[in-house]
Amino acid sequence: GESVGLHLPTLSVQEGDNSIINCAYSNSASDYFIWYKQESGKGPQFIIDIRSNMDKRQGQRVTVLLNKTVKHLSLQIAATQPGDSAVYFCAEIETYNFNKFYFGSGTKLNVKP
Amino acid sequence: NAGVTQTPKFQVLKTGQSMTLQCAQDMNHEYMSWYRQDPGMGLRLIHYSVGAGITDQGEVPNGYNVSRSTTEDFPLRLLSAAPSQTSVYFCASLTAGGPEAFFGQGTRLTVV
Numbered sequence: 071g072e073s074v075g076l077h078l079p080t081l082s083v084q085e086g087d088n089s090i091i092n093c094a095y096s097n098s099a100s101d102y103f104i105w106y107k108q109e110s111g112k113g114p115q116f117i118i119d120i121r122s123n124m125d126k127r128q129g130q131r132v133t134v135l136l137n138k139t140v141k142h143l144s145l146q147i148a149a150t151q152p153g154d155s156a157v158y159f160c161a162e163i164e165t166y167n168f169n170k171f172y173f174g175s176g177t178k179l180n181v182k183p
Numbered sequence: 184n185a186g187v188t189q190t191p192k193f194q195v196l197k198t199g200q201s202m203t204l205q206c207a208q209d210m211n212h213e214y215m216s217w218y219r220q221d222p223g224m225g226l227r228l229i230h231y232s233v234g235a236g237i238t239d240q241g242e243v244p245n246g247y248n249v250s251r252s253t254t255e256d257f258p259l260r261l262l263s264a265a266p267s268q269t270s271v272y273f274c275a276s277l278t279a280g281g282p283e284a285f286f287g288q289g290t291r292l293t294v295v
Contacts, residue, residue: 078223102281102282104282104283112289113273113275113287113288114226114273114286116282116285161225163282168277168279168280168281168282169231169233169239170216171216171226172225173225173226174225175223175224
């Protein structure tokens with residue numbers, strides 16, 4: 071199968087540059103946020119998560135920032151590589167109910183060599 | 184360790200036909216879920232299960248049934264396929280403590 075990508079916002083970056091992917095969420099009761107990466111023809115893959123009592127969390131080459139005041143989440147990817155080309159989704163979870171993920175519509179990241 | 188396995192990968196149905204999408208996980212995860220993904224949209228939750236014998240509805244449950252007789256398997260049944268059910272379907276599993284959900288490769292379903 072193919073990943074969703076027909077009408078998604080697209081971010082194009084040069085290889086080696088940093089990427090910032092943004093996500094607005096709507097539910098102020100959400101207390102867990104997760105970023106997923108979906109490559110063409112594959113299922114989503116977990117990247118990083120952040121709890122609502124945090125405003126920043128770092129992983130390997132990725133940083134997630136959470137601004138609860140404006141209900142905004144961002145994913146920063148350092149030194150973007152061609153393998154980072156994919157669709158990125160944020161997901162929110164309410165009351166730590168990990169049964170129910172509410173996904174955003176996604177952003178397509180194109181990395182130019 | 185296979186993770187989450189979905190079958191079939193592709194399926195074409197005629198309106199009114201029924202079928203079952205299979206999902207199996209070998210990680211002994213308590214939670215399993217079905218999502219559908221439509222163009223330009225994120226994944227939407229159809230049904231989920233917190234353990235064998237327990238299922239509940241998600242955001243878009245109409246036209247679908249599920250059952251969870253074992254920890255490993257969580258099949259999704261389309262009772263009478265409609266063109267509006269044309270989509271890519273993903274099954275996911277995770278432990279009760281979260282947060283990392285593991286997704287299958289997806290089933291692309293076309294209803295004509």
